[in-house]
Structures are given as structure tokens and as C-alpha cells.
Amino acid sequence: MSYPYQIKSLEAYQQAYKQSIESPENFWADVASHFHWRRKWDKTLEWNFTEPKVEWFKNAKLNITENCLDRHLKNLANRPAIIWEPNDPEEHHRVLTYKDLHYKVCQFANVLKNNGVKKGDRVCIYMGMIPELAIAVLACARIGAIHSVIFGGFSAQSIADRLQDAQAEYIVTCDGAYRGQKDIPLKNVIDDALIGCRFVKRVIVCTRTRTPVSMLKGRDVWWEDEVKKVETLGMFDCPAEEMDAEDPLFILYTSGSTGKPKGVVHACGGYMVYTNYTFVNVFQYQPGDIHFCTADIGWITGHSYIVYGPLSAGATTLMFEGVPTYPDAGRLWDIVDKFRVNILYTAPTAIRSLMGFGLGPLQGKKLTSLKTLGTVGEPINEEAWHWFDEHVGKGKCPIVDTWWQTETGGILISNMAGITPSKPSWATLPLPGVQPILVDDRGEEITEAVDGEFKGNLCIKAPWPAIIRTTYGDHERCKKNYFSTYPELYFTGDGALKDEQGNYRITGRVDDVLNVSGHRIGTAEVENAINMHAGVVESAVVGYPHDIKGQGIYAFVIYNGGHGDDNLQRQNILQTVTRIIGPIAKPDKIQFVSGLPKTRSGKIMRRILRKIAENEMENIGDTSTLLDPGVVEEIKNGKL
């Protein structure tokens, strides 16, 4: 496999960028011509950000799995597609070649069909990081079913909300999952979720942990039995369903600043072209390289840079079941040495947590195979950047700081490894096809630099192929969230700085979305969960800087009565949040207060709470307009 669209020099980047802006249609048509289409497009792009409506590769037909699997069978059949490293280092790893993966995807696609799944049906996937997860995802894509993967850390209630929203009638799960020291009883969680979701017709359960599970007659079946069935029926091949370029490929739920998580919808054609293009260019993937992205497939990073980007490029992608600190903090380095990993793509929070263990865990690790390092999910602080550069990259590996979002499908702003310069803690330049703009709160472009830097709200002026198409079942919400704050612009929700060379530094969310250990969580969601606890009258949640997680969750809670001491009450609230959302949303700090700072119209002044949580007591600003300015003093005094 060669990548004629791979950029090889700074000049080539500048040229590609210029061309992509002057003539986006020609630019992307040229990239797209290197994929396998059943039918070519009539028009490369049609769009407006008013409705919004974006169509890439209009009327083209394809199946993304033919691009990820079938087209590699001629030359790469025996190349490893997926290398899987289990949680327990003593257990044997697995290698699936492109031939193996093709076979297994077809096989499971037939299982889905045999269980009644049809094109357009929504299939919820709730599994640990085992190859069967990637197989299930691709099998859905093979038959045109829309997958919706839910991260294994979400609670039954969160799953039920998502199942309802997507009206998903089919579920693929495991008996359990291993993650570090923990066994997560996935099927039990699904059973709890399904108590209120009677519309679910079938649950397919893959064996992993041999945790005892209850299998409901008529609803639950074993993956392994179903595979045997299709084999007995002689169903080996599974022709790929012909999809329109704009047909939905998947839904992935993500948190916004208000309400429940929304289902971000991505389309087959544009998503395929863009994830492949960014994978090949940002990481400068060379045929034969081993690419290791440490994300979970339950998040967008796993979708785009463990599954679709690498596989569509015929790459070898490494999937790791466990966590970086199990059985010890040297695990990632052991994996790098064991498989001679060339590209390591991880999150700043993981780097900071490993830094905390000192250099001991790096001793005796070679790390000589590494060529490129990457980070994603949150701003990387300079200290973590330099540690990664010095101790992992040994000063020889470019680090790509990749900025993007669930809604963008793929990386939008990043340096390209060894091609465009890096700048610690700066995501740097927009990729070809991406037109960022910084605006003030009224939507006017920022044209004045202060100390050589422009500062504003980050928006994008025109569509790239993997832009969000809609939020599932609620197009208005998509419009309101992303395309209405500033007319005719896609608003990212992030604030950013730009230097005079055009480099961008993402400073963090300017809305009520938190980024905790690289996981997106809405403050409103956490508040709703806390308020579910009997005894809680009201709560307000804000973020504060956290050394390892990037941001921590700080909750101010008005509590009424209840038994026991403050600590027990705190534990009870944490338990409630775990039930309603999942452990990732547990507040780090809970301060009990008698009132919250509110305006006369009853709006909570989060700005003030944020300052208190950040320990910026002097900069609280004017409190005279508050209903009861006295509460501010009380809250300040009780600060944890």
C-alpha cells in the first residue's frame, strides 16, 4: 500500500494547504480517488452551515470495510492487522492478519444478519478492549448497521439513556472485561440497563472473563454458539452492503454543556477519507510500522485511530486490553519493546500519571523502535511534553499534539511528525482542508494581537470531510450546539491562542464541559446525577486544575438532613453519581454549603464558584448583584 497523498516536506504541506483552501473540492476528490468506491460521486461537496447540511462525495457508493479489509487481501493478506495485548502480561497475545480479520468480520456480520440485524438498524456495543470489539464494529459496518459503542465505564442508567435515544434493538457485549486489577461485569450492567428497555430484541454475549451471567431465554445468545450456527449453515463469506457516502456509519455519544449526552453521527464516505488521510499524514505512517494508540474504542480516538484510520491504510494497529499502570507503571514500555512499536499515541493524563512514578519503571526498557509520539484529548503542559520527549522519545521522536473532537471525526490541528515543526504545548498548524478562525464573544474575528498572540473562541469556517452530520434524532440540537453561537461558523467550544506564525494553542473549553483525564463530562450531567440523591437540595459543579487529571470535578452541594457524618454523605453522593453516570464522573471534591451564589433572577453564578475552586479568591469580581452576597464568604471559608 502506498499513500500518494502523504505529505513529505514543509513546502509540500504549505502547497497542499493552499490548494485545499483555494479548491477544496479538487483537493479532496484527489485524495478520495485512492479509495475503493462502488460508484464515484457526482459532486464532491455541497454544504451550508445554516441548516446545517453537509454532503461529501454526493451519490458515491462504498462500503468502508471493503476499504479496510477486502482491498488489502491481494497484497497484505498475511500482514498483521490487529495485534492484541491482553491485560495480564502472562496471557498470550493474539495476532490477526488481514486475512484473519476479514474472515472473522464476515463471520460475525453473518451472525448479526442471522439474528435479524438489517441495514440502518442501531447496534449498541458494550465490550472490553478485545479483538472481538473491533470485529463487532466492522461487522456492523459490513452490513450497514449503525454501531454505537459505549465505553465500558458507563453505568446501566447511562446505557439505558443511550439505548432509548438511539432506539437500539441489538446489543453486543461480553460476560465481563479485565482492566488492570478490576473485572467489570459487563453483562450484569447490561441486564440492569435492559430492565427499562423492553424494545431490545437480542443481546449477543462474547466470552472473556467467565464471570457467571444470567442468559435470558429468547433474548440472550452466546457469540461462540452463534458463530457455530452460521458455520453450520455454510455462511462463510458476507458480501458488503452498498452504502451511500452520506449514510450514517456510527453514532457516538458525547457530553455537551447542557442536557444528556448527544449522539454524534458520522457518515461513511467523508469519515473514511478523512481518518485515513490524517492517520497517514499526522503520524507519517510507513508500511510495516506498528501503531499503538492507547485509547479505548469506546471513545472517538479509538474509532478513528485504532480501527478505521489504520485499517483503511493497511496498517498494523495494536490494541491493549489493560491500563498503563498494571501490573506496574512500566507496562506501556514493555509493550513497546515486546512488539517493537513505532508510533505511540496517548493522552497527557497518562503521561502525567506515569511521570508520578519517576524514572524507575523506564529502567531497562529499550524503546529504540519508537519513531513518532502523539498526544490527544486535552492540552499538554510543557513539563509533561518534555518528559515524554526526553525519557520516552529519547529526544529523537517528533511529538504530534493533535487537537480534535468527537464531532470532528479526525484530527484538525496538529503538527505532522517530522514534517511541520512542533512547539511544546501547541497543537500548531491546521491540517489541509481545515480553516480555523478565532472570534470574540460577538462573533467578530480577532484581528489584534496582544504580546504577539491572538486570543479567542475557536471556530471553523468550512467543512472538512469528517465533520459531524447531525445529532441522532434531533437535528435542531446539532444546529443549536455547533452552528448557532456564531452564524455560518462551526463552534468548537474551545478557546485558543494563535501566534504570529499561525500556530494554535488550545487553552481549554469555554463552555460548561469538563475534561477529566481526557474524558468529556458535562457539568449539568454531573449536577443532575448529584441531585438524584435523596437529601440533596441543589448542587453546582465546576472544574479546577488537577495535576494528573488535567481537570478535577468540584461540587458545591446544599444538603438537607440525612444520617451520618459529612464523609458518609459524600460517599453516598459518589455512589449515586457512579450509579447514574459511571465512576468517571465522580467529583474529586464535595463541599457542603448552605446556599449557592445566585443572581436575582435565580441563575447560579458559576464564574464565582470556578474562581473559588481554582483558589483565585482575590479575583472573584463584583458580587453586589447577587441575591445573597453573604454566601460567597461562607463558601470561601469552607473551601476544600
Ligand code: WTA
Ligand atoms: C480537548 C477527543 C488541547 C478539547 C479527540 C476538545 C484538546 C475536547 C486536544 C474533545 C489537544 C482534544 N489539546 N485540548 N490536543 N485534543 N482536546 O470529544 O477541549 O473526547 O474540545 O475528543 O478535548 O474531546 P473528545
